[in-house]
Amino acid sequence: MSAITMRELTKVYPGGVRALDALDLDIVDGEFFALLGPSGCGKTTLLRTIAGLEVASGGSVHIGERNVTNLPPGKRDVAMVFQDYALFPHMTVQDNIAYPLRIKKVDRRERTGKAAETADELGLSALLQRRPGQLSGGQQQRVALARAMACHPQVFLLDEPLSNLDARLRLEARTFLKRLQRELGVTTVFVTHDQAEALALADRIAVMEGGRIRQVGTPTEVFRRPANTFVAGFIGSTPMNLVGTRVRGDELAVGAARLPLPDDARGQVTDGERLVYAVRPEYLDYSPTQVAGALSGQVVVVENLGSVSLVSLDVPTDDTDGGASSVQVVVAEGREPDPGDTGWVVPRPGRSLLYRDGDLVTAGAEAGVPAAAQG
Amino acid sequence: MTVTTAERPTIAVRHLLARIGRYTFLCLVLAFFALPLLWLATAPFDDTPTVTASLPRFTLDNFRALLDNPYALRSLLNSVYLAAGTAALVVTFAALAAYALSRVRVPGRDALLYGLLLLSSIVTGTATMVPLFELAFRLNLIDSRLGVILILSGGLLPAAIFILKDFMDSTPASYEESARVFGASPLQIMRHIVVPLVRPGLATVGVWAVANVWGNFLVPFLLLRGPDKAPAAVIMYTLYTEGGQADLRLLSTFSLLYSLPVALMFVFVSSRYGFRFHGGIKR
Numbered sequence: 001m002s003a004i005t006m007r008e009l010t011k012v013y014p015g016g017v018r019a020l021d022a023l024d025l026d027i028v029d030g031e032f033f034a035l036l037g038p039s040g041c042g043k044t045t046l047l048r049t050i051a052g053l054e055v056a057s058g059g060s061v062h063i064g065e066r067n068v069t070n071l072p073p074g075k076r077d078v079a080m081v082f083q084d085y086a087l088f089p090h091m092t093v094q095d096n097i098a099y100p101l102r103i104k105k106v107d108r109r110e111r112t113g114k115a116a117e118t119a120d121e122l123g124l125s126a127l128l129q130r131r132p133g134q135l136s137g138g139q140q141q142r143v144a145l146a147r148a149m150a151c152h153p154q155v156f157l158l159d160e161p162l163s164n165l166d167a168r169l170r171l172e173a174r175t176f177l178k179r180l181q182r183e184l185g186v187t188t189v190f191v192t193h194d195q196a197e198a199l200a201l202a203d204r205i206a207v208m209e210g211g212r213i214r215q216v217g218t219p220t221e222v223f224r225r226p227a228n229t230f231v232a233g234f235i236g237s238t239p240m241n242l243v244g245t246r247v248r249g250d251e252l253a254v255g256a257a258r259l260p261l262p263d264d265a266r267g268q269v270t271d272g273e274r275l276v277y278a279v280r281p282e283y284l285d286y287s288p289t290q291v292a293g294a295l296s297g298q299v300v301v302v303e304n305l306g307s308v309s310l311v312s313l314d315v316p317t318d319d320t321d322g323g324a325s326s327v328q329v330v331v332a333e334g335r336e337p338d339p340g341d342t343g344w345v346v347p348r349p350g351r352s353l354l355y356r357d358g359d360l361v362t363a364g365a366e367a368g369v370p371a372a373a374q375g
Numbered sequence: 376m377t378v379t380t381a382e383r384p385t386i387a388v389r390h391l392l393a394r395i396g397r398y399t400f401l402c403l404v405l406a407f408f409a410l411p412l413l414w415l416a417t418a419p420f421d422d423t424p425t426v427t428a429s430l431p432r433f434t435l436d437n438f439r440a441l442l443d444n445p446y447a448l449r450s451l452l453n454s455v456y457l458a459a460g461t462a463a464l465v466v467t468f469a470a471l472a473a474y475a476l477s478r479v480r481v482p483g484r485d486a487l488l489y490g491l492l493l494l495s496s497i498v499t500g501t502a503t504m505v506p507l508f509e510l511a512f513r514l515n516l517i518d519s520r521l522g523v524i525l526i527l528s529g530g531l532l533p534a535a536i537f538i539l540k541d542f543m544d545s546t547p548a549s550y551e552e553s554a555r556v557f558g559a560s561p562l563q564i565m566r567h568i569v570v571p572l573v574r575p576g577l578a579t580v581g582v583w584a585v586a587n588v589w590g591n592f593l594v595p596f597l598l599l600r601g602p603d604k605a606p607a608a609v610i611m612y613t614l615y616t617e618g619g620q621a622d623l624r625l626l627s628t629f630s631l632l633y634s635l636p637v638a639l640m641f642v643f644v645s646s647r648y649g650f651r652f653h654g655g656i657k658r
Contacts, residue, residue, distance in 0.1 A: 053552050074558025086553035090571040099567075100557040151557065 002064030002154040002187055003029040004050060009059035011045055011211075019045040021211040022059065027189060027204075032181045034202035035191045038234070042211040043191045044159060050189060051080045051157050063154055074103075079148035080157040083164060085140045087132035093119065093143050094128040100151035118146045122180075137165045138173055145180065156181075158190035162197055174200055195235050199223060207231045224351075229276060229358045238281045238310055241327045242355070243295070244317055245277040252277055252354075255316040257295050259347065265354045265361045276355040283351035284329040286311060287344045288337060294344040295327055299337045309336045313343060415634065418627035425623065437628040446602045447629055450610035453520070454589055455636070457606050460524040462584040465531045466577050472532070473539035474569055478548070488540065491533035504597060511598050518600040526598070527588050535580045542576030543569065578648040582640060589637050607633045 004027040011020040019042045027033045035043040048054040050061060052073035060069045068076045079100070087096050094115050095102075101111035119125055122142045132140055141161070148156055161177060162170045178201050181188050192198050198205045199219040206216045207230075215227040226232035232240040245252045245259070247269045252259045254277060261269070269275065287294065297315035308330050315327045329345045337343050354361040410428055418424035419438070421431035441447050476484060507526060508517075516522025546569065554564045570577065592608045599605050602613065611633065614625045 051556055053555065073552075073556045074560075078556065080553065080556045082549040082553055084547065084549055086547070086549040088550060088568060088571075099554070102567075103554075103558045103563065 003027060003062075004155060004187060004189065005060075005062040006050075007060050007062075009046070009049065009061060010057045011042075011049055011054060012057045018211050020049065020056075023211070023213060025206060025213060025216070027187060030185045030187055032178070032201060032203045033187075033189045034198035034205040035189065035208060036195060036198040036205050036234075037193065037208035039193060041208040043193075043208050045211075046208070047080075047157050047159055047189060047191045050155070051078055052076050053080075076155075077153050078155040078157055079151060079153040081141075081144045081148050081159065081161060083160040085132075085144040085164070087140055087143055087147075089132055092129050092131060093124060093135070096132065096143055097124075097146045097150050099147060104151065114150060115146075118150045119143075121149075122146050136169075138169045141165065141173060142176075145177075149184070154187065156186050156188040158188065160192060161190055162192070163194070177201060196237055199235070207234060225353065225360065225362075226278075227360050229278070229355050232278050232353075232355070236280060236282075238328055238330070240278050240280050241284070243277045243315065243325050243327060245275055245354075247271055247273045247275065254295055257315075258293065259295070259352075260293055260349075262352045262354055263350060268361050269354065269356075273356075275361065276358075277352065278355060279347045279352040281310060281328040281330045283348045284327075284345045285348065286329050286331045286335070286337070287346060288341065289344070291344050291346055294346045296342065296344045297327065299339050299341045299343055300326070302336050302339060304336075305330075307333055309333065311337060311343070313345065415627065415631055418623065419631045421627075422624075424627050437624045441625055441628045441632070444614075444625065446605070446610050446613070447625075447632075449603065450605055450607045451632060451636070453604055454606035454608065454633075456520055457523055457527070457595065458585040458588040460520070461527045461531065461588045462581045464524060464528040465535050465584040466581050468528070469532055469535035469539050469580055470570065470573070470577060471565070472536045473543050474565060476536065477540050477543035478551075488533075488537055492537050495530055495533035501593065504593070507594075508597055517598060518604065519598075520604060522598050523595050526594055527591060530594075531584050531587055535584065538580055538583075539573065539576050542573040546572045575648045578644050582644050585640060586637055 004025075006023060006025045009020050009023045009025075010018075012018050021042075023046070035046055037043045045054055049056050050063075052068065052071060052075075056069055060067060062068065063076060063078070088099065091099070094112060097118055098111040098115035101114060106114070116125070116128060119128055122145060124139070124142055124146060127135060127139060127143075132143065135143065141164070158177075162173055165173055174197065190201070199222075202219060204216060204218055205222050207214045207222060209230050215222055215231045217225075217227075222231060222235055226235055226240065229242060232242065243254055245254045247253075247261070248258070249271060250261060252261055252275075259277065290296070295313075295315045297313035299311055300314050301312040303310040303312075311329050311331050313327050313329065315325055317325050327345060331337070414426075414428040417428055417431045420433050420435070421429070422434040422436060423432070424437075476488065481487070511517050511522045511526070514522070516525070550568050550572070551564050554568055559567065589606075590608060592612070595606050596609050596612070599609070602610065607629070611626065611629055614622050614629060
């Protein structure tokens with residue numbers, strides 16, 4: 001168990017692609033940490049650089065007190081579970097789990113014993129003599145985890161741990177994985193492109209884009225207060241509503257509508273300034289009748305999501321950006337409007353944010369860093 | 376309606392004729408390939424074999440006569456030495472080279488492979504007879520089995536690398552990366568992961584190398600001086616009567632013994648590995 005510290009970590013591929021761009025990141029001992037971002041953002045490269053499968057072009061990686069920047073993967077005391085699990089097809093489950101011990105020259109009897117023990121912890125005892133090809137996806141994942149656990153590493157690295165499982169199994173595996181990590185208490189870094197997975201599993205999340213980290217924070221911080229419009233658009237099963245607005249004294253003008261200024265932004269904005277107003281569809285209330293401090297528009301689409309519906313409205317906005325922008329709102333079941341209706345949406349107090357040039361406008365703290373840390 | 380009923384018999388006849396013609400053709404082709412095999416099966420047991428296949432007057436005298444020939448059986452053993460040595464070298468070096476070529480990015484890698492493949496057919500061919508002899512002479516490899524093995528290996532390696540690289544390419548890199556993270560060295564990865572996964576490929580290349588060496592006449596004929604080291608393919612050339620006629624009794628018997636090992640090896644390896652890609656890899 002160890003912390004992972006990265007300083008100015010850079011990876012440039014031959015051909016000039018900058019996959020990691022002078023990246024600083026601290027992962028705390030025992031933490032379940034997610035690297036989240038769209039494909040090509042550098043998250044997998046970062047994971048592979050921690051593992052040692054990619055050699056950093058610059059900067060440093062420390063695991064615990066050790067500088068591992070130039071160590072080969074086998075000397076870093078990490079275990080990695082690959083997206084396809086990479087179970088050796090010609091070995092039994094037992095031999096697969098015992099493989100790291102075989103490399104460490106543990107004798108056969110001891111290592112089969114250890115493998116059986118680890119397999120037992122993960123409920124794999126009945127499968128020890130099977131080959132990977134005879135296992136289901138979920139079982140394969142457990143074998144891969146058991147193999148990673150067998151060598152008691154300082155750090156677990158998981159590359160897209162759930163993406164090879166079907167939807168139902170994925171939920172089950174998610175719960176299993178979170179419990180396992182809690183019980184083992186080993187620092188674990190995982191890569192995902194699925195924001196829901198990151199929010200559900202991780203203690204903290206780093207949201208990445210273009211080889212840089214755009215925000216690091218707990219799931220709550222990242223969900224409630226995205227540091228920039230990229231994170232705002234990426235996190236959440238429905239993206240955040242982003243609407244152009246102009247400051248008018250104590251209020252914000254969106255088209256003809258007037259909205260209260262978010263508390264956070266009070267005193268941080270100047271009259272007449274153009275900003276982006278942001279609020280999650282979950283934090284908007286729909287009303288079929290006119291209310292004050294609301295955006296209004298015509299209902300265009302109603303999408304049924306089961307217990308709720310996602311309603312899209314065309315809201316007329318300021319002159320310059322084409323006249324209308326789409327605002328989505330979550331409506332409880334039984335209260336859905338019909339397309340063509342005119343409706344009003346009211347942001348809940350304390351749930352709306354303002355962005356200036358893509359970055360969060362906030363009183364206490366610099367974007368991306370929790371307010372408490374700034375003092 | 377009237378037209379079709381009138382035409383129906385002629386169509387049926389035409390179909391029948393076409394079918395007869397097709398089968399006759401196939402039978403001819405079959406006979407063309409089967410007759411030599413039939414000769415190989417009957418002639419060794421005939422006390423007066425000719426160049427035609429006929430029902431033998433059964434005898435085992437030919438085998439006894441062959442046993443009396445001082446070089447016949449030893450030559451088969453020599454063939455085994457040469458084939459086994461060459462196959463071992465080819466499989467080992469081709470596996471290492473193919474693995475490297477499959478995993479390392481070298482500029483112009485494919486051109487290199489095609490170039491080697493092209494040149495390899497020249498190395499053990501007639502065109503390089505003289506320089507090869509010269510080379511072997513300078514290296515003191517004349518009349519040495521090692522010399523024959525090295526030269527045959529050199530000729531077979533490029534194609535073997537080419538075949539094996541394909542097998543190596545189809546094993547996912549994540550297996551090896553996984554082993555690397557656990558601390559396995561490249562040779563351990565090769566032994567534990569890659570070789571078991573490409574075993575069918577190694578078997579294919581091994582069989583192909585053995586079959587090639589078994590049938591090679593030119594290289595051992597050039598480089599081995601005496602009959603005591605000569606392999607079967609060379610000894611067969613010496614099975615003549617005093618009058619300079621081909622000794623069909625010995626020749627047919629020897630041919631049978633000569634072809635059996637390779638045929639048996641094929642059956643064995645094919646039943647063991649099936650020349651398919653096992654491993655259950657799904658990506």
